Amino acid sequence: MPELPEVETTRRGLVPLAVGRRVVATTIYDRRLRWPVPRALEKNLTGRVIEGVDRRSKYLLFRVGHETLLVHFGMTGSLQAFTRVPPRTAHDHFDIVLDSGITLRYRDPRRFGALLWLKAPAEAHPLLASLGPEPFDPACDARYLWGATRRRKTAIKLALMDNGLLTGVGNIDANEALVRAGIRPTTPAHRLSLARLARLIDAVRRTLEDAIAKGGSTLRDYVDSGGEPGYFQLEYSVYGREGLPCRVCGSAIKSLRQGGRATSYCPHCQR
């Protein structure tokens, strides 16, 4: 589920529900996530006011005074809002009850997600400190990418997904951005010219923006909706389309594996 657009869509759904609200109860059902949910979390969070919900890479950051509740969705995590909470089911990990009566429930079957309590400044935490710029940061431009990739012989797709170079580009979005930019995923990063990197960062931004817009169109139903912003509406160009005709030129989409992840591309449109 969660690439950057879905995390951002969730954040936008949460802001009007959570910001300014006080946490009246925190219930942990299952502490087993990527790292165990800290013992002190309930005590730290309960009774406090959520002053903001930010996003850094694919992390959601709930600002509580000078401290921060960090939530990551891993591969299968989701946060849903309910006015009437359904009974707890398998894979439900925790509830946060707000003074408005709304309950935020986190579910994560595969348990690759995280729930952590960060002391100030949150950005100094090791998980956040090593992150590269956000794709939408004006500083994350072609010149930056050019300089940062000159010694990197790794395939551009793997570089795109390296959170130390730039953050938040997941597997689907990397595939889709590369076809938009007309760049072969296996091209060594250091071989790309400034001009091609300019096309690439533009494609990354448009890919993410489109996905956020699609997810955002379902946000009015965020409370009691069962979550799941509407990415089923997205039509991918290459992802999951191995063997099918390219929507532009009709060539058969090819696929391979890079770093253990599925890559697909159009052999004609991407050079």
Add this chain to the structure above:
DNA sequence: CTTTTGACCTGACAGC
């Protein structure tokens, strides 16, 4: 430093 690999988990699905 860069790059590769394994590890963490459960569930869905294809094929026998």
Add this chain to the structure above:
DNA sequence: TGCTGTCAGGTCAAAA
């Protein structure tokens, strides 16, 4: 109906 193998949108830590 069950079993087995493969795959899944993330990313950290260790090894090369």
